[in-house]
Amino acid sequence: MxxxxxxxxxxxxxxxxxxxxxxxxxxxxxxxxxxxxxxxxxxxxxxxxxxxxxxxxxxxxxxxRSATPVVRTGCGGGSLEAARRSWAVTAVVVLAVWTLTSIAQADLQYFWPFWVIGPWGAVLLAQTLARGRGRQPLS
Known part of the structure; x- marks a missing residue:
């Protein structure tokens, strides 16, 4: 102080x-x-x-613990593994909604879940690859 x-x-x-x-x-x-x-x-x-x-x-x-380095993952401050779990849960939910909608309509609906899980998955993939090469993940 x-x-x-x-x-x-x-x-x-x-x-x-x-x-x-x-x-x-x-x-x-x-x-x-x-x-x-x-x-x-x-x-x-x-x-x-x-x-x-x-x-x-x-x-x-x-x-x-001020001497402990802070690692930013670009995923809201959580770990990359937590971000992957969140993505997977979201993917399951939106795919289930799309599937149930297609069944209820008795017709294969436009595959809109791609717009929810595709870009997010691409960012997670880029972060995983960056971490694998020893670089900081994108933020």
């Missing part, structure tokens, strides 16, 4: 409130402690007052 005598902004108070909520969820604070600290957080005027509210709590996981 910046110098303790500097005035805190609403965003700073909200960040401390969120951190307190995380710590309560983790079991480090009781509900009563959380309520008391939360009230003090929103009443705080300086960074020093905010820092005092969290000084006995461990750093958030993101700050504690």
């Amino acid at each position: 910046p110098e303790p005598h500097l005035r805190a902004a609403d965003a700073d108070r909200s960040a401390v409130a969120a951190r307190l909520g995380d710590q309560m969820s983790a079991g480090r604070l009781t509900v009563a402690e959380y309520d008391e600290r939360l009230a003090r957080a929103y009443a705080a005027r300086t960074y020093g007052e905010l820092a005092a509210l969290t000084e006995d709590l461990p750093l958030p996981a993101v700050q504690a």
